[in-house]
Amino acid sequence: MNRRQTIPKELRYTVENFHSRFPDNDACLEQIKEQRFPGGVAICHKCEKPRKHYRVKGRTAYACETCGNHIFPLAGTIFEKTSTSLRLWFYAMYLMGSTRCGISAKQIQRETGVTYKTAWRMFHQIRKLMSEDLRLGGAGTPGVEMDEMYHGGRRKGGSGRLLGVDRGNKTTVMGIVERKGRIVAQVSPELTIAATSALVKEYVLPETMIYTDDAATYNALPRLQGMGYQHRRINHSAKVYVAGEVHTNTIEGFWSLVKRGIGGVYHSVSAKYLQSYLDEYSFRYNRRDSGNLIFAAMLERASETMSRKPSS
Ligand SMILES: [Zn+2]
Numbered sequence: 348m349n350r351r352q353t354i355p356k357e358l359r360y361t362v363e364n365f366h367s368r369f370p371d372n373d374a375c376l377e378q379i380k381e382q383r384f385p386g387g388v389a390i391c392h393k394c395e396k397p398r399k400h401y402r403v404k405g406r407t408a409y410a411c412e413t414c415g416n417h418i419f420p421l422a423g424t425i426f427e428k429t430s431t432s433l434r435l436w437f438y439a440m441y442l443m444g445s446t447r448c449g450i451s452a453k454q455i456q457r458e459t460g461v462t463y464k465t466a467w468r469m470f471h472q473i474r475k476l477m478s479e480d481l482r483l484g485g486a487g488t489p490g491v492e493m494d495e496m497y498h499g500g501r502r503k504g505g506s507g508r509l510l511g512v513d514r515g516n517k518t519t520v521m522g523i524v525e526r527k528g529r530i531v532a533q534v535s536p537e538l539t540i541a542a543t544s545a546l547v548k549e550y551v552l553p554e555t556m557i558y559t560d561d562a563a564t565y566n567a568l569p570r571l572q573g574m575g576y577q578h579r580r581i582n583h584s585a586k587v588y589v590a591g592e593v594h595t596n597t598i599e600g601f602w603s604l605v606k607r608g609i610g611g612v613y614h615s616v617s618a619k620y621l622q623s624y625l626d627e628y629s630f631r632y633n634r635r636d637s638g639n640l641i642f643a644a645m646l647e648r649a650s651e652t653m654s655r656k657p658s659s
Pocket of ligand 1: 395
């Protein structure tokens with residue numbers, strides 16, 4: 348827990364900060380309203396003009412100053428149909444943003460008295476805010492590392508990983524991380540050469556050096572050289588783990604964080620929900636230098652309507 352004390356003052360957001368900023372549901376609603384409709388100004392569909400809107404007492408609505416037509420800042424957000432208090436949602440986001448390893452539904456159930464089911468659902472919805480669409484690397488960057496992780500089974504060994512091998516009911520996750528930068532981690536139903544190349548093209552900018560181990564999955568990467576990608580491999584099957592710049596230690600560090608979290612905090616995660624947990628870990632990892640202002644980043648997304656991304 349010493350780690351928390353090392354957060355610089357300007358990057359701290361304490362639980363006292365939280366309570367004084369969001370003392371009640373109204374303060375939370377006002378925050379969402381301001382993010383969506385700054386100053387309460389929104390197009391009124393009746394007036395067909397931008398109009399100022401004022402809070403309707405006792406409701407989550409704001410009324411047009413001219414004609415009284417209502418707007419609903421929570422419409423289309425993860426809070427839309429909730430019967431859980433907005434303040435509890437905010438608090439759950441705060442807790443999720445302030446931990447490094449994750450927080451369990453059990454813990455928030457104990458702390459706030461909501462049912463386990465409610466807590467679990469709330470976390471699942473919040474994780475939907477945490478998926479990101481990134482493109483990594485690019486010219487002049489120190490390169491990316493790419494590696495796979497098997498979830499729900501033993502940690503991969505250094506050798507014997509061949510394409511097409513039956514992995515039982517393990518789920519494969521592919522990860523790509525910038526050195527000293529951001530990560531993308533995706534559940535990848537197929538661990539094929541084609542799938543690997545497709546991921547690179549989707550998430551990595553050309554002119555990037557890609558470091559991998561010597562698994563057959565990465566055999567196609569040299570063929571991407573025509574598109575400006577470069578590729579170096581470390582010979583894990585010969586028990587070589589670092590050769591100068593060539594290693595995959597960054598991504599392996601991320602995998603151990605995920606495994607510790609899923610094993611220690613969540614105990615187990617089914618394949619169906621694995622992606623949303625990966626999104627949660629990636630979101631925090633990508634903001635690890637923001638102290639616990641991660642809550643602020645989550646809050647920013649909370650007012651976005653979910654049509655931004657199809658929910659799974
Ligand atoms: Zn109006």
